[in-house]
């Protein structure tokens with residue numbers, strides 16, 4: 394498939410503008426958002442873009458894409474903490490609703506079922522935004538994930554655990570909870586974001602196919618609402 398390629402210096406403004414467009418087109422958007430480093434410059438800009446346009450996310454439901462297990466509430470490496478600090482706390486008026494898997498429950502498996510029920514009660518996900526792991530993972534759907542996988546507890550690969558150390562979780566968690574491939578593919582629209590030369594090789598692999606559980610992002614390729622939004626550095630990179 395062909396990605397949309399945006400000059401690196403304009404990428405974050407462009408993606409923030411497109412998110413504001415999506416919210417303007419559907420003020421009660423159910424929007425699933427990732428963490429990782431890729432979307433952070435977009436989150437930094439989105440509140441200002443909405444303010445400048447007189448837009449509001451007051452009717453929007455934000456859904457957290459994934460979460461580490463075993464980190465206490467408020468831990469700086471937790472995905473919900475990062476989403477709150479980098480985006481939700483900066484939106485004025487605040488978003489209507491934030492749905493995240495309740496990983497602090499004694500039984501995370503029942504939390505997954507409750508989360509899926511809450512998301513479908515909200516009308517299902519309109520737009521899921523994804524980063525791209527260097528091994529082709531999306532959310533915490535690591536290589537080997539099936540196309541029909543539900544929201545579930547997953548064992549993290551060494552590279553994802555290493556990334557968690559970078560976010561400040563040392564020792565890193567061994568497990569996490571992720572929105573599954575099935576509920577991602579049930580979303581009306583999917584955006585895959587990729588920036589920087591270090592994403593070049595995996596981006597190429599995803600765009601060229603073939604579809605394989607070894608590279609979970611390729612499982613998205615048949616989705617009619619899929620858009621890959623890359624910066625020039627990722628589109629040109631081959632590392």
Ligand code: GLP
Pocket residue numbers: 427428429430431432458459523524525526527531532533553556
């Ligand atoms: C992490 C997260 C993903 C994220 C991806 C890419 O492990 N679980 O949700 O999208 O890896 O991260 P980054 O954007 O930092 O490259």
